[in-house]
Amino acid sequence: MQDVASEIQLRDEEGGIRPDFLHAVSSALDENDAGKVRNLTLRLHESDLADLIELLKPEQRELLIAMLGEDFKPGALTELDETVRDQLLEEMPAEQVAEALQQLDSDEAVYLIENLDKEDQSDILAKLPYFERIALERSLEYPEDSAGRLMQTDLIAVPPYWSVGQTIDFMRLADDLPDRFYEIFVVDPAYHLIGAVPLNRLLRSKRGVNIEAITEHDIRPIQVEDDQEEVAREFERYNLTSAPVVDADKRLVGVITADDVVEVVQEEAEEDILSMGGVAGAAVTDTVWQTQRHRFVWLFINLGAALLAVWVISQFEATIEQMVVLAVLMPIVASMGGNAANQTMTVTVRALATRDLGPANVYRVIGRETLVGLLNGLVFATLLGTVVYFWFGNDELGLVIAAAMIVNFFVAALAGILIPLTLNFFDIDPAVASGVFVTTVTDVVGFFAFLGLATLWLI
Numbered sequence: 051m052q053d054v055a056s057e058i059q060l061r062d063e064e065g066g067i068r069p070d071f072l073h074a075v076s077s078a079l080d081e082n083d084a085g086k087v088r089n090l091t092l093r094l095h096e097s098d099l100a101d102l103i104e105l106l107k108p109e110q111r112e113l114l115i116a117m118l119g120e121d122f123k124p125g126a127l128t129e130l131d132e133t134v135r136d137q138l139l140e141e142m143p144a145e146q147v148a149e150a151l152q153q154l155d156s157d158e159a160v161y162l163i164e165n166l167d168k169e170d171q172s173d174i175l176a177k178l179p180y181f182e183r184i185a186l187e188r189s190l191e192y193p194e195d196s197a198g199r200l201m202q203t204d205l206i207a208v209p210p211y212w213s214v215g216q217t218i219d220f221m222r223l224a225d226d227l228p229d230r231f232y233e234i235f236v237v238d239p240a241y242h243l244i245g246a247v248p249l250n251r252l253l254r255s256k257r258g259v260n261i262e263a264i265t266e267h268d269i270r271p272i273q274v275e276d277d278q279e280e281v282a283r284e285f286e287r288y289n290l291t292s293a294p295v296v297d298a299d300k301r302l303v304g305v306i307t308a309d310d311v312v313e314v315v316q317e318e319a320e321e322d323i324l325s326m327g328g329v330a331g332a333a334v335t336d337t338v339w340q341t342q343r344h345r346f347v348w349l350f351i352n353l354g355a356a357l358l359a360v361w362v363i364s365q366f367e368a369t370i371e372q373m374v375v376l377a378v379l380m381p382i383v384a385s386m387g388g389n390a391a392n393q394t395m396t397v398t399v400r401a402l403a404t405r406d407l408g409p410a411n412v413y414r415v416i417g418r419e420t421l422v423g424l425l426n427g428l429v430f431a432t433l434l435g436t437v438v439y440f441w442f443g444n445d446e447l448g449l450v451i452a453a454a455m456i457v458n459f460f461v462a463a464l465a466g467i468l469i470p471l472t473l474n475f476f477d478i479d480p481a482v483a484s485g486v487f488v489t490t491v492t493d494v495v496g497f498f499a500f501l502g503l504a505t506l507w508l509i
Contacts, residue, residue: 148177201304215257394466423463
């Protein structure tokens with residue numbers, strides 16, 4: 051069996067799970083060959099195991115976990131796509147989930163069960179030891195996507211009057227230290243945060259030195275209810291490795307580390323990309339019904355926007371009948387304006403998400419985007435007007451479409467920046483809602499400008 055496992059490589063050159071490895075595991079599961087399954091999967095890293103679980107059939111996932119038994123790595127559950135993870139947790143016995151939670155850091159344990167129904171959460175938490183249950187229940191009380199959900203409660207806090215030697219001896223003897231930590235926090239008797247001592251400074255200090263003497267007081271604590279996006283910005287702005295989390299009374303309640311923030315950055319970037327496409331919350335592991343439900347709403351809204359554009363065209367039906375070539379050319383104006391608006395909108399939404407666009411520079415950026423829209427409008431108006439003139443031999447038609455291009459590029463630039471700004475002002479996520487409004491504006495203005503000018507000038 052050892053030879054079988056060593057001969058089958060896990061990943062291909064692009065980093066994906068190799069089909070032959072997936073087939074070997076899947077076949078072993080179908081044959082109920084626990085020995086072969088364990089031989090193939092026992093040595094996998096928890097992230098690799100999670101990728102493998104996502105690719106298996108739904109009925110095979112629980113079987114794989116059962117065959118691995120006590121050797122199953124609970125960390126793999128936190129690496130799973132949300133849809134697959136929740137499905138697995140609903141199928142797994144509460145005792146098994148509780149055992150997995152006890153092997154995870156507190157932040158990972160919260161992440162694992164936060165989306166479950168209250169009843170399922172209660173069943174699982176009831177199987178935990180008292181102190182672990184209380185800690186998880188307290189973390190679950192914090193708002194979703196807040197620092198309180200992101201932090202881990204396992205940390206090291208010492209009083210300022212301890213010596214370096216006492217602190218080191220404490221860490222050597224304690225059984226419940228975090229698996230990884232980068233600094234030791236200094237607190238008063240009421241657990242108010244005083245400062246922090248980086249590990250490198252602690253280890254370089256003599257045993258008799260007082261902790262207060264090497265404490266850094268210039269630290270940046272995170273408020274427990276801060277949004278996780280704001281936390282990520284703090285880490286990026288100040289190059290933090292870890293940061294203490296405090297409550298409203300300035301008491302130390304947890305710590306956030308850089309690896310937690312990396313996951314936040316990836317999650318937020320993925321969410322923004324999906325939102326821009328109108329499929330927020332969708333995943334490749336979703337069922338047909340879930341996928342259709344995610345996409346229906348914005349497709350329905352887009353249908354309404356398209357009908358509005360068609361209504362504008364219908365108002366110029368007589369003009370189009372007299373000059374059929376207009377019907378051939380008008381999609382160009384709308385599509386070019388739409389692409390220009392999407393470029394501006396994408397830059398604006400990203401700048402809003404990273405806080406690079408705000409009251410201090412908003413008017414300058416609006417002015418820049420407007421000028422860019424006008425310049426691009428002039429350039430492409432000249433190009434398209436020239437093409438239309440030589441193609442159809444009609445100089446007036448070339449001038450009409452050139453003028454319509456300039457108008458639509460100008461409006462596209464304004465729409466691309468003003469619509470996200472307006473939505474953001476009213477606390478509506480611009481990544482989700484901007485696209486449909488921007489497309490509607492550019493289509494309606496493009497058709498109206500082109501057909502309206504044609505009616506006035508050519509008919």
